[in-house]
Amino acid sequence: MLILVTVVAVLMLPPWFVQSFSIRRLDIRQSSPGRRESPLYEVCLHMSSTYGQYLKGRARENIRLPLLIDISSEPLYDVPLPNAHLPPELTTASLYELKLDVPLHRSVIQYAIASGDTSMNEDGCCYGHVFYKQPNSDDLVGSIGCASEILIGASATTNNAEENMDRDDSGPLLVLARGSYRFRVKEIVKSIPYPVAIVDELLDDELQNEEEVATDDDEGDIYDTLAPNELVKQIFQCLDKILNTQVEEASIPLTPLQKSILEDSGAAAEQQIFDAEERLAVFQTFTSSLLDIATDEKDRYFVVAMMAGELLNLPSNVRSKMLVTTNGLERLRIVLR
Numbered sequence: 001m002l003i004l005v006t007v008v009a010v011l012m013l014p015p016w017f018v019q020s021f022s023i024r025r026l027d028i029r030q031s032s033p034g035r036r037e038s039p040l041y042e043v044c045l046h047m048s049s050t051y052g053q054y055l056k057g058r059a060r061e062n063i064r065l066p067l068l069i070d071i072s073s074e075p076l077y078d079v080p081l082p083n084a085h086l087p088p089e090l091t092t093a094s095l096y097e098l099k100l101d102v103p104l105h106r107s108v109i110q111y112a113i114a115s116g117d118t119s120m121n122e123d124g125c126c127y128g129h130v131f132y133k134q135p136n137s138d139d140l141v142g143s144i145g146c147a148s149e150i151l152i153g154a155s156a157t158t159n160n161a162e163e164n165m166d167r168d169d170s171g172p173l174l175v176l177a178r179g180s181y182r183f184r185v186k187e188i189v190k191s192i193p194y195p196v197a198i199v200d201e202l203l204d205d206e207l208q209n210e211e212e213v214a215t216d217d218d219e220g221d222i223y224d225t226l227a228p229n230e231l232v233k234q235i236f237q238c239l240d241k242i243l244n245t246q247v248e249e250a251s252i253p254l255t256p257l258q259k260s261i262l263e264d265s266g267a268a269a270e271q272q273i274f275d276a277e278e279r280l281a282v283f284q285t286f287t288s289s290l291l292d293i294a295t296d297e298k299d300r301y302f303v304v305a306m307m308a309g310e311l312l313n314l315p316s317n318v319r320s321k322m323l324v325t326t327n328g329l330e331r332l333r334i335v336l337r
Contacts, residue, residue: 059201060181065128065147066111067140067185067195076102079131079319080146080179081306086293091178093282094310095151100173108194109173113153125150126180128199131320140195143185144202144324152176182323205326207298223333228301231332235308236287238336243280243311250276279311301328308335 070076077098083091100106112127130145153175183199190196207228223231250273286293286307294300308314309322314335322331 059203060183061200062186063126063147063183063199063201064115064189065126065183065197065199066108066115067128067130067145067197068105068108069130069140069195071131071133071143075131075316077129079316079323080129080148080177081309081319081323082146082179082181083306083310084149084180085299085303086307087289090282090286090289090293090307093279094178095176096178098173098175098177100175104194106173109150109153109175111194111196112150125153128183128185128197130185131316132324140185140188140197144182145185145199146182146323147180147199148177149180150175150177202326204298204302204328207301207328221337223336228297228329228332231329231336232301232304234336235304235332239283239308239311243276243283246276247273247280283307283311298328301332305331305335 068077070079078096080096081094083094086094098109100109108127113125115125126147126149128145128147130140130143132144133140134142153173155171155173182202184202185197186200187198188195189198223234226234290300290303294303305322305328309319312335314322318334321334325331325334
């Protein structure tokens with residue numbers, strides 16, 4: 001319970017505070033009369049190296065990352081989207097939580113935290129979420145994933161003091177993270193007990209001429225015929241309509257029956273209103289500052305699609321398609337479809 005309250009409290013902090021920090025884990029032992037000592041884990045925040053990182057135009061290279069492999073048709077976790085190109089105040093809608101019950105997955109996160117603490121990774125406490133592997137291949141080289149920065153991590157304690165004493169990794173590991181950058185696996189330097197890879201950031205291809213893109217293909221759909229500026233305009237219009245509708249629906253007073261249903265979940269209704277209003281505020285700020293965030297046309301198509309994916313909570317199979325393609329215009333079409 002203590003850990004859950006800690007996570008919620010951090011979520012309620014101003015965006016610039018949350019995004020400026022990553023974590024160290026402290027092991028604090030607590031004893032009670034007649035019982036053996038049991039470890040409790042607390043969170044210690046420290047300044048993150050990724051604060052305020054924008055699009056650089058030059059890909060990161062030779063980054064060492066532990067890999068969490070999640071390539072099944074029904075992934076265990078939501079696929080993260082890149083956010084390292086955004087200012088911190090625009091990434092609040094991109095935070096996600098993981099509850100890691102698999103010991104191997106916990107080990108990946110613990111390694112990432114240790115690597116960040118010792119400055120082995122220039123982007124802080126990061127792990128790689130691999131969601132795509134080359135078909136009919138057992139080799140992870142060439143696989144595509146998204147690096148995620150760990151903002152908060154804490155191990156949940158159990159009531160069994162003896163078990164806690166013997167196993168520091170007992171119980172689920174709770175993680176608050178956000179996507180950082182997309183990568184392709186270049187080399188595997190360690191395979192057991194989990195893969196550790198050298199990765200290079202994967203950037204989009206250079207744009208084709210607009211005339212080559214806007215073609216009339218009988219096998220396609222209406223989005224294949226739209227010019228790039230129309231694709232962006234359509235996405236903005238859809239986002240504006242959907243997000244405003246979500247705010248309106250969340251603000252409708254609950255019926256007595258709905259209140260009774262939500263009784264056990266505490267402030268679920270209030271949280272839904274907060275989330276809807278926050279996403280709308282992020283969208284409005286994003287549209288007004290887009291030219292400052294991405295001055296290059298190719299980068300603009302990239303950030304618009306990724307922001308739309310986050311604000312609309314697109315499912316993991318769509319996110320995977322968005323990340324696998326290096327064609328920025330095709331990604332806009334994937335989002336619209």
